[in-house]
Amino acid sequence: MSTPAIDSATAPQPNPQTSPPALLRRHFLTSSASGLGAAALGSLLTTDRALGSAKEVGEIQNPLAPRPPHFQPQAKACIFIFMAGAPSQIDLFDQKPVLQQRHGQPLPDSMLEKVRFAFIKKDNALLQGSPYRFTKHGQCGMELSELLPHLGTVADDLLLVRSLHTEQFNHHPGQLMMQCGRGTFGLPTMGSWLTYGLGSESENLPGYVVLTSGRGSSGGATLWQSGFLPSTYAGVLFRNQGEAVLNLQTPPGIPPTLQRAGLDALGQANQQRMLQVNDPEIASRIAAYELAFRMQSAAPELIDLSSESEATLEAYGVNRPEPQGLGGRGKQGDTFSGFARNCLLARRMVERGVRFINIVYASWDHHSNIPKELPYNAGCVDQPLAALIRDLKQRGLLDSTMVVWGTEFGRTPLGENRSGKREVGTGRDHHPNAFSMLLAGGGLRGGITYGTTDEIGWNVTEKPIHVNDLHATMLHQFGLDHLRLTHRFNGRDFRLTDVGGRVIRDWLTTFRA
Numbered sequence: 001m002s003t004p005a006i007d008s009a010t011a012p013q014p015n016p017q018t019s020p021p022a023l024l025r026r027h028f029l030t031s032s033a034s035g036l037g038a039a040a041l042g043s044l045l046t047t048d049r050a051l052g053s054a055k056e057v058g059e060i061q062n063p064l065a066p067r068p069p070h071f072q073p074q075a076k077a078c079i080f081i082f083m084a085g086a087p088s089q090i091d092l093f094d095q096k097p098v099l100q101q102r103h104g105q106p107l108p109d110s111m112l113e114k115v116r117f118a119f120i121k122k123d124n125a126l127l128q129g130s131p132y133r134f135t136k137h138g139q140c141g142m143e144l145s146e147l148l149p150h151l152g153t154v155a156d157d158l159l160l161v162r163s164l165h166t167e168q169f170n171h172h173p174g175q176l177m178m179q180c181g182r183g184t185f186g187l188p189t190m191g192s193w194l195t196y197g198l199g200s201e202s203e204n205l206p207g208y209v210v211l212t213s214g215r216g217s218s219g220g221a222t223l224w225q226s227g228f229l230p231s232t233y234a235g236v237l238f239r240n241q242g243e244a245v246l247n248l249q250t251p252p253g254i255p256p257t258l259q260r261a262g263l264d265a266l267g268q269a270n271q272q273r274m275l276q277v278n279d280p281e282i283a284s285r286i287a288a289y290e291l292a293f294r295m296q297s298a299a300p301e302l303i304d305l306s307s308e309s310e311a312t313l314e315a316y317g318v319n320r321p322e323p324q325g326l327g328g329r330g331k332q333g334d335t336f337s338g339f340a341r342n343c344l345l346a347r348r349m350v351e352r353g354v355r356f357i358n359i360v361y362a363s364w365d366h367h368s369n370i371p372k373e374l375p376y377n378a379g380c381v382d383q384p385l386a387a388l389i390r391d392l393k394q395r396g397l398l399d400s401t402m403v404v405w406g407t408e409f410g411r412t413p414l415g416e417n418r419s420g421k422r423e424v425g426t427g428r429d430h431h432p433n434a435f436s437m438l439l440a441g442g443g444l445r446g447g448i449t450y451g452t453t454d455e456i457g458w459n460v461t462e463k464p465i466h467v468n469d470l471h472a473t474m475l476h477q478f479g480l481d482h483l484r485l486t487h488r489f490n491g492r493d494f495r496l497t498d499v500g501g502r503v504i505r506d507w508l509t510t511f512r513a
Helices: 021-031 036-044 097-101 171-180 190-198 220-224 256-277 280-303 310-316 335-351 370-394 467-477
Strands: 077-084 134-137 142-145 158-165 208-214 356-362 401-406 410-415 428-431 435-440 448-450 460-462 487-489 492-494
Touching: 077 171, 077 190, 077 335, 077 370, 142 158, 158 460, 158 467, 171 220, 190 208, 190 356, 190 467, 208 220, 208 335, 208 370, 220 356, 256 280, 280 335, 310 335, 310 370, 335 356, 335 370, 356 370, 370 401, 401 467, 410 435
Parallel strands: 077 356, 077 401, 158 448, 208 356
Antiparallel strands: 134 142, 158 435, 401 435, 410 428, 487 492
């Protein structure tokens, strides 16, 4: 079964090979010069989820109405925790005893000859071991850094992938690569592709929500854009306190009946224009107005944590104080409390039918001062993430909720030496050759460590995973074939995995096709 495709304004013709018959009929009728289109459209859409309460002829389909997957899914929601700036896998996930032994030694010139760095000076670069101990956790014996003791308690639910690699070695292109499948502007993100393919199960909240913590990522809002897809599939930025979405509330003195009447009049005007020009952005505009109206009561209830027990708040660390003597690139206000609230809000959003929640935490760009800044960032995220996984599992939601802890690339086994001096620094440069990620739930196998890097963590040696392989596997768990989830734009069929990607069956509890 093909996933419905919404046509872009620049390429309005549906693809007859990938578009469902209903869309093709709808396109013919709405583009007809006669009055037949407007008359028949209402009948055609009677089985679609409608906007508002009206049931009149000419009603426009909600672009976020739920749509069937290609095959039976295992995941219904995804919480993607994006650690912008690139955490050091060597200090957190990928222990290298040989690197410890060779601490302070140079690499052979042959290994550095064709390598690009952001800041490292090749002539004086030295290997840098990790100062942190690694211990085994769970029945699976997963090795994690001492900086992640809480995640160690849920090791048997984690899939630790040590063999990711990418082509991008600077932050913004790398972040676009992880979020959009390519390191270029103007492309839809993962959350946009999922809501485009499957719609939203939530009536009163967006299908794709973004929460931020820390100082902000290099990519900014481009990391939750809809690209060439209609804007209704873009991520909606939420705040975790105060007004959930800025400018959402009705100004004082305007009664709900007046607001409803204004929205109805605006909706009718937009529907008439939609029937004339068949521009999907008009449907996006109608859906946005209606969703905002419903969110006025749903959003404040969502971020109100007063209904959560003290035990839950304590487990997530919502009221944790900021640590003394640490900070740096991740510090921005009450970061510890803010990130914990975001994780708890993500669980509440899953319960309310939100499809894709992206928590962006920045920054892990530790070119220096790792001994002070890495413990701060790891301490900020460790407890809430472990609590989130346990909480989802206890509520019976982990099997259908995929949790992903990811980033744009890794950090070098070499110490940062941008000064050019021959000494071991306290930071690490960008490293696209090999990095690590964590996944849990959503039909993925837990207690697995997948892939291997060489003895110093320079290159992947076993089971390499490209970013597009990750994307293909994530889409598969949602019942979507990454080769079939396409959108025609400017004469080309685009997909999240671009021209690559493969489903990693070793990660799955059950393979479906």
